Amino acid sequence: MSARETSSAGAGRIVQLLFGIAVAAGFLLPIVWLVAGSLRPGSEIFTSLDPLSIGTFIPPRPTLANFSSALGGAFRTGLINSIVVAASTVVMGLFVCAAAAFALSAMQWRGREVVFAMFVFSFLIPEEVVALPLSAIFTRIGLQNTYIALIIPFVGNGIVIFLLRQFFLAIPRSLIEAAQVDGAGWLRIFLQIFLPLSRPALIAAGLILFNTQWQAYLWPLLVTTREDMLVAPITLGLMAGHYSSDYGQIFAASTILSLIPAVILLGFQRFFTDSVAMSGVKE
Amino acid sequence: MAPLPFLAPALIALLAFRLLPAGWLVQQSLSGPQGEFAGLDNFEFLFTAPSFAKTLQATLTFVAVTVPLQTAIAFGLALLFAENSRILSPLRVLVFLPVFVPSSVAAILWGAAYRPQGLANALLGSLGVSAQPFLSSPSQALMSITVMASWIGCGYWMMFLIGGLKDIPRDLYEAAAIDGAGKLSSLWHITIPLMRRPLAFVIVADTVAAFLLFAPIAILTRGGPAGSTQLVMFDVYQQAYFFNDVSLAAAEGLTLMVIMVVIVLIQFRLLSREKQL
Numbered sequence: 117m118s119a120r121e122t123s124s125a126g127a128g129r130i131v132q133l134l135f136g137i138a139v140a141a142g143f144l145l146p147i148v149w150l151v152a153g154s155l156r157p158g159s160e161i162f163t164s165l166d167p168l169s170i171g172t173f174i175p176p177r178p179t180l181a182n183f184s185s186a187l188g189g190a191f192r193t194g195l196i197n198s199i200v201v202a203a204s205t206v207v208m209g210l211f212v213c214a215a216a217a218f219a220l221s222a223m224q225w226r227g228r229e230v231v232f233a234m235f236v237f238s239f240l241i242p243e244e245v246v247a248l249p250l251s252a253i254f255t256r257i258g259l260q261n262t263y264i265a266l267i268i269p270f271v272g273n274g275i276v277i278f279l280l281r282q283f284f285l286a287i288p289r290s291l292i293e294a295a296q297v298d299g300a301g302w303l304r305i306f307l308q309i310f311l312p313l314s315r316p317a318l319i320a321a322g323l324i325l326f327n328t329q330w331q332a333y334l335w336p337l338l339v340t341t342r343e344d345m346l347v348a349p350i351t352l353g354l355m356a357g358h359y360s361s362d363y364g365q366i367f368a369a370s371t372i373l374s375l376i377p378a379v380i381l382l383g384f385q386r387f388f389t390d391s392v393a394m395s396g397v398k399e
Numbered sequence: 400m401a402p403l404p405f406l407a408p409a410l411i412a413l414l415a416f417r418l419l420p421a422g423w424l425v426q427q428s429l430s431g432p433q434g435e436f437a438g439l440d441n442f443e444f445l446f447t448a449p450s451f452a453k454t455l456q457a458t459l460t461f462v463a464v465t466v467p468l469q470t471a472i473a474f475g476l477a478l479l480f481a482e483n484s485r486i487l488s489p490l491r492v493l494v495f496l497p498v499f500v501p502s503s504v505a506a507i508l509w510g511a512a513y514r515p516q517g518l519a520n521a522l523l524g525s526l527g528v529s530a531q532p533f534l535s536s537p538s539q540a541l542m543s544i545t546v547m548a549s550w551i552g553c554g555y556w557m558m559f560l561i562g563g564l565k566d567i568p569r570d571l572y573e574a575a576a577i578d579g580a581g582k583l584s585s586l587w588h589i590t591i592p593l594m595r596r597p598l599a600f601v602i603v604a605d606t607v608a609a610f611l612l613f614a615p616i617a618i619l620t621r622g623g624p625a626g627s628t629q630l631v632m633f634d635v636y637q638q639a640y641f642f643n644d645v646s647l648a649a650a651e652g653l654t655l656m657v658i659m660v661v662i663v664l665i666q667f668r669l670l671s672r673e674k675q676l
Contacts, residue, residue, distance in 0.1 A: 133486055136479055140493040143554065147496060149518050150508050162514070165521035172521070216409030219402035228402075235409070238417045244611045244632060245656050246420035248639050248648055249427060253420065272412025302401055331501050333614040334636070349503035353618045356507045363511060370504040378499040382492075 147374075148173045154182050154371040158364025182368035191369045193344055194351030199376075201266045201347060202329045209271045209325040210318060216272075217280035218306050222292055232281070239274020244334055251338035265339040266347065270329050276321045283317035284310060319384055330377050348373055427649035441650035450626075451634075451651070457541060458631045462609045462662075465545045465552075470602055472553045474594075477560035478586075491561075495554040502551070506615040509547040510534065534620055537627040544615055544628055552608070556601045563597030564590070599670040603663050610659045631655050 149172070153161040156175035164172050187195070220232045250269065259265040287310060295305050311318070336347045346354075352373060355366050431437035445451050480491040497505070512518040513533035520530045533543045567590065575585045613632045616622065622629035622637070631651065639648035 132479065136487055136490045139476065139479065140490040143494045143497060143550065146508055146512060146518070146550065147500070149512070153511075161511070162516045165516065165518060168521050168525050212408040212412060215405040219405035223402045223405070225402050231406070235413060238413050241417050241421050241656070242607065242611055242659075244613060245652050246417060246424060248635065248645075248652060249423040250416060250420040252645070253423070268412070269416045272409050272416065277409060302405070306405070333501075333503050333617070334632075337617070349501055349614070352503055352507060353614075356510065356618065366507060366511075370507055373504050374500045377501070378496070381499055 145173075150367055150374075151371055153363065153367035155179060156182075156364070158182065158362045158367075161363045161367065182364040183372070185362075186365045186368040186372070189365070190343065190346075191348065191351050191355065191365075194346050194348035195372065197263075197266075197345065198330065198348040198373075201263060202326050204263070204267045205270045205329040206322045206325045208267065209273060209276065210322055212271050213273055213276040213321060213325075214280050214311065214314075214318065215306070217277050217284055218310055220277070221281045221284035222287070222305065222310060223302065235277055236274055239272070239277075243269065247335050247338055251335070254339055259339070261340055261342045261345045263345075266336055266345075267329075269335060270325065270332070273325060273328065276324055279324070280314065280317055280321055283314050287313055323381060323384055326380065327377060424649045424653055427646050428653045430646050432644075432646065437646070441646050442654070445647065445650050445654065450629075453626050454629045454631055454634045457627060457629055458610065461541055461545065461612070461630060462606060464542070465548060465609045466602060466605045468545065469549050469552045469556060469605055470598065472549065473556035473560055473601060474598070476553060476557040477564055478590075480557065481561045481564045491557075495558060497551045498555045500551065502614040503618060505547060505551055506618040509543075509550070509615075510619045513543055535624060537625040540620055540624060540627045544612075544620070547615060548609070548612065552605065556605060559601055560594065560597055563594050567593045595670060599666070602670070603666055606662060606666065607659060610655065 152173050152175050155178040156164065157179070160175075164175075186192075216235070220228060220235070254260060254265050291309055292305055295309055300308070332347070333349050333353075336350050340346050340350065348369070352366070352369050355361060355369065428441055429437060429439070431440065476494060480487055480494065500508070514520075515530060515532075515535075519533060523529070523531060532539060534540050571589050571593075572585055575589060580588070611632050612630055613636070616628055616630050616633040617636070620628040622633055632655070635648050635652045635655065638644050638651060
């Protein structure tokens with residue numbers, strides 16, 4: 117490679133990096149504004165924009181007052197409800213989906229592929245489309261305003277079953293046969309061989325279940341009316357809907373609501389990107 | 400039956416939370432206000448109502464603008480950030496960061512940014528552009544929602560496309576470079592053809608997501624101003640909860656589902672046919 121070619125490749129590289137930095141900064145900007153706003157008095161959030169300066173995005177006198185007032189109000193109940201509901205969804209969802217994936221991979225029986233196809237296609241019906249009739253059923257049987265109503269529709273998840281099944285299919289059959297020779301039943305094979313071997317897939321599955329529940333807005337809106345049963349996104353929507361909204365509190369609540377999944381998902385980033393790759397593009 | 404105990408909980412979930420309400424949706428959509436059989440009356444009413452024509456128009460416009468825009472940007476981002484390097488990898492995480500922001504939070508954050516004295520106008524002002532009405536203008540509101548949705552969506556779809564880019568064998572590019580192919584030519588002749596599968600996935604999944612958009616509308620615009628953001632998912636909700644017309648809402652929900660399936664099938668066909676060329 118001649119000297120001129122090397123230097124033009126180097127220049128291209130610098131352009132790429134500068135462009136990458138500009139793009140990333142653009143995506144980050146609203147989040148910086150959100151966090152900055154959560155750390156300053158609500159009255160300053162909009163006044164600090166005129167004129168734009170470094171002080172717009174880095175509050176000169178940061179304070180946690182918004183966080184304590186947000187967590188002192190209705191938002192705290194919402195946050196606790198959201199955490200309880202999301203955690204229960206993950207635990208129950210993992211058992212339900214892993215058991216189904218196990219029956220659809222490790223065990224061999226007639227009609228297995230048909231049942232699997234039925235699973236995949238039924239869960240392709242978007243939750244949003246069936247939410248209205250489903251909420252009417254829940255109201256009729258008196259499950260409105262209960263944790264059960266918030267949790268159980270999210271426990272069976274087609275993508276999670278699909279993902280776990282893919283992983284289970286890769287576990288060698290000889291392990292099953294060896295365990296059967298030792299007299300192990302299906303339950304023991306499931307609990308003592310498949311689950312321990314599948315930790316990465318289970319983490320990825322747990323993240324999908326968590327995120328689906330944490331993002332939910334329409335369903336909680338339909339099945340909860342009592343203030344003490346509202347989940348955090350609904351509470352947040354109500355806070356913003358008031359005419360005299362305190363944006364400091366709203367920004368603090370928003371920051372908390374985004375920080376929790378960010379910390380959890382970034383902590384497991386490797387598993388999450390794996391799950392993205394496994395659930396979608398690859399066969 | 401050995402598999403049944405393992406299968407039963409998921410099977411019950413499937414029946415109770417998908418198939419049963421889907422069946423109920425169909426039944427409701429064919430019923431009158433007293434629950435009597437009404438044939439296709441609801442659908443007839445729906446398709447002759449000017450308000451539904453407007454809803455459908457807004458929804459299709461939203462999908463037709465949002466999906467190509469997000470796919471193109473996500474593809475550009477994937478090309479920019481696919482490589483693992485000390486600088487690019489952390490930047491990629493920053494682009495992905497909005498994905499963690501729940502849609503309710505994103506709606507509220509962008510709602511604040513779009514206010515007359517908000518961040519968006521402050522940024523435009525610093526570039527010398529006059530203040531824009533954004534969500535309070537019938538001609539800008541839907542586009543403002545698209546920008547908001549893309550802030551979350553592009554980083555998410557980028558991750559799928561990066562996964563696809565990593566599967567392309569490096570020696571194809573090396574061979575092309577030896578043959579004297581430039582960057583653009585390898586992009587056109589190697590990258591894009593080999594990315595057809597992941598791109599198809601992103602287009603289809605993004606189409607579904609765009610049709611089902613709900614939280615930002617419910618929180619920010621409630622369909623307004625002047626019905627310009629009356630997207631179909633919000634309209635269904637409004638029919639059922641504010642106008643108490645469950646049968647009409649069911650008919651509309653079912654219509655949404657059918658339109659979505661038809662469009663996704665067309666996309667699949669087009670994208671898989673191109674592959675054979």
